[in-house]
Amino acid sequence: MSGMHTAFDLSFAHTEGRWALPGSWVGAPFPDVRIYQEIARTAERAGVGMLFFGDGSGIPDTWRGSMDAALEWGIQWPRQDMGPMVASMAAVTSRIGFGLTYSSTYHHPFTVARLLNSLDHVTGGRIAFNVVASARGADAANYGFAERMDHDERYDRLGEFMRVCRALWASVPAEAIIADRATGRFADPALIHPIDHVGTHFRVKGPLSSMPSPQGSPLLVQAGNSPKGIETSAEFVELVFGFGGLEGKRRHRAALDAALERAGRDASTVGILWATQAIVARTSREAAELRDEVAAFWDPEAVGAFLSHNVGFDFATLPFRFTAGELVEAVRAGQGAQGGFVGALVAELGSDAVLTRDELFEHGWRHATGLDHTLCGSAEQVADLLEEDFAAIGGRGGYMFSSPLAAPRGFADLSELLVPELRRRGALAPAYPGRTLRENLAV
Numbered sequence: 001m002s003g004m005h006t007a008f009d010l011s012f013a014h015t016e017g018r019w020a021l022p023g024s025w026v027g028a029p030f031p032d033v034r035i036y037q038e039i040a041r042t043a044e045r046a047g048v049g050m051l052f053f054g055d056g057s058g059i060p061d062t063w064r065g066s067m068d069a070a071l072e073w074g075i076q077w078p079r080q081d082m083g084p085m086v087a088s089m090a091a092v093t094s095r096i097g098f099g100l101t102y103s104s105t106y107h108h109p110f111t112v113a114r115l116l117n118s119l120d121h122v123t124g125g126r127i128a129f130n131v132v133a134s135a136r137g138a139d140a141a142n143y144g145f146a147e148r149m150d151h152d153e154r155y156d157r158l159g160e161f162m163r164v165c166r167a168l169w170a171s172v173p174a175e176a177i178i179a180d181r182a183t184g185r186f187a188d189p190a191l192i193h194p195i196d197h198v199g200t201h202f203r204v205k206g207p208l209s210s211m212p213s214p215q216g217s218p219l220l221v222q223a224g225n226s227p228k229g230i231e232t233s234a235e236f237v238e239l240v241f242g243f244g245g246l247e248g249k250r251r252h253r254a255a256l257d258a259a260l261e262r263a264g265r266d267a268s269t270v271g272i273l274w275a276t277q278a279i280v281a282r283t284s285r286e287a288a289e290l291r292d293e294v295a296a297f298w299d300p301e302a303v304g305a306f307l308s309h310n311v312g313f314d315f316a317t318l319p320f321r322f323t324a325g326e327l328v329e330a331v332r333a334g335q336g337a338q339g340g341f342v343g344a345l346v347a348e349l350g351s352d353a354v355l356t357r358d359e360l361f362e363h364g365w366r367h368a369t370g371l372d373h374t375l376c377g378s379a380e381q382v383a384d385l386l387e388e389d390f391a392a393i394g395g396r397g398g399y400m401f402s403s404p405l406a407a408p409r410g411f412a413d414l415s416e417l418l419v420p421e422l423r424r425r426g427a428l429a430p431a432y433p434g435r436t437l438r439e440n441l442a443v
């Protein structure tokens with residue numbers, strides 16, 4: 001079994017109260033790019049494979065039908081377009097890669113293919129593209145859609161979006177570029193082709209109006225884990241971003257392997273990076289203190305905004321006291337997501353358990369900050385858990401770490417304590433064996 005890969009998930013590095021915790025920079029707050037450069041340098045010294053940025057453009061507004069609480073408490077907002085930030089992180093590093101997220105539901109493939117081609121040039125072949133099928137109404141409204149697209153339609157569009165992008169990246173092959181000063185010939189037109197795509201969602205003539213990039217195309221990542229999501233991405237995906245407990249991981253791995261085989265692909269070459277939140281300190285006691293600090297900072301309005309956005313249900317409509325079973329019923333009636341937080345809570349407490357709104361929100365804060373599933377301890381303790389988990393799921397991939405602590409502190413602790421401990425044990429894949437991100441994250 002080859003060793004683990006590591007990546008850092010910086011999708012939420014300052015929201016949900018992180019900005020106010022000790023360890024965030026004073027006087028140079030988000031989105032000062034120097035914070036990101038610092039994280040990139042520290043992570044590269046540790047040999048971390050990739051910094052990853054999820055994205056979404058909508059401000060949570062399900063709670064009380066208003067975005068006020070999300071704005072006031074910094075819940076899942078603000079979020080920058082991280083493309084330009086990545087360019088500036090690349091300038092101070094030379095080996096670590098960068099994963100960027102763009103929505104196939106709302107963007108146009110020509111724009112995204114061209115942008116990622118340029119970023120692959122700027123980073124010298126260190127770009128990954130996480131293609132998402134956006135699920136949230138708050139995003140839809142920013143792009144002129146009155147309603148969310150249906151789940152399967154979003155994935156059909158994602159499939160077509162990726163076929164267009166891949167055709168565009170292939171439309172100008174490296175061999176086509178001559179650049180001969182003596183003759184003045186720049187390129188061989190016989191090798192450069194329009195793609196002439198006419199589909200359900202897009203019409204694109206092509207070719208891409210750009211130079212072939214170091215990787216040819218970005219490393220392709222996908223995250224949704226429904227059967228339709230897995231099936232659609234099996235055609236192109238090179239690395240998957242997954243989540244779940246051990247059983248969920250095993251199920252996802254098996255479903256992905258089967259889908260890859262159906263698509264005629266070699267499943268042994270596609271790794272999964274598992275979302276893993278961790279607080280690591282020099283001692284388990286110190287780690288527990290940091291966790292308590294995160295837990296202490298909560299406000300019912302902030303939790304309401306977070307939960308309502310993520311579940312797609314306005315928790316402000318709940319009565320003061322209710323049973324867990326009534327909660328599920330209310331969420332179902334409101335067309336919210338019954339898995340995730342709500343499902344986990346009912347599984348934990350049983351459907352007859354009586355809850356007040358405050359109690360629900362206290363659980364909700366642990367969920368919002370990820371504290372209900374955070375690995376917390378000394379580097380040795382957390383490394384033990386990871387080694388055990390990696391062996392149990394059969395390897396092939398690794399871990400995408402996030403932190404509920406302030407940035408850059410949380411990521412510095414992971415870079416300076418956890419990753420070196422894993423490397424000392426020989427648990428990690430070699431750091432940066434190749435020149436490109438694709439080579440460096442290969443399983």
Ligand SMILES: Cc1cc2nc3c(=O)[nH]c(=O)nc-3n(C[C@H](O)[C@H](O)[C@H](O)COP(=O)(O)O)c2cc1C
Pocket residue numbers: 011053054055056101103131132133134135223224225226227228229230241242243275
């Ligand atoms: C680990 C993970 C990370 C995700 N990151 C994003 C993201 O950054 N932006 C986004 O719009 N959607 C994101 N999604 C949502 C997916 O693109 C998709 O819309 C959602 O998972 C529903 O699809 P599914 O039913 O196939 O899971 C993420 C999903 C998962 C599981």
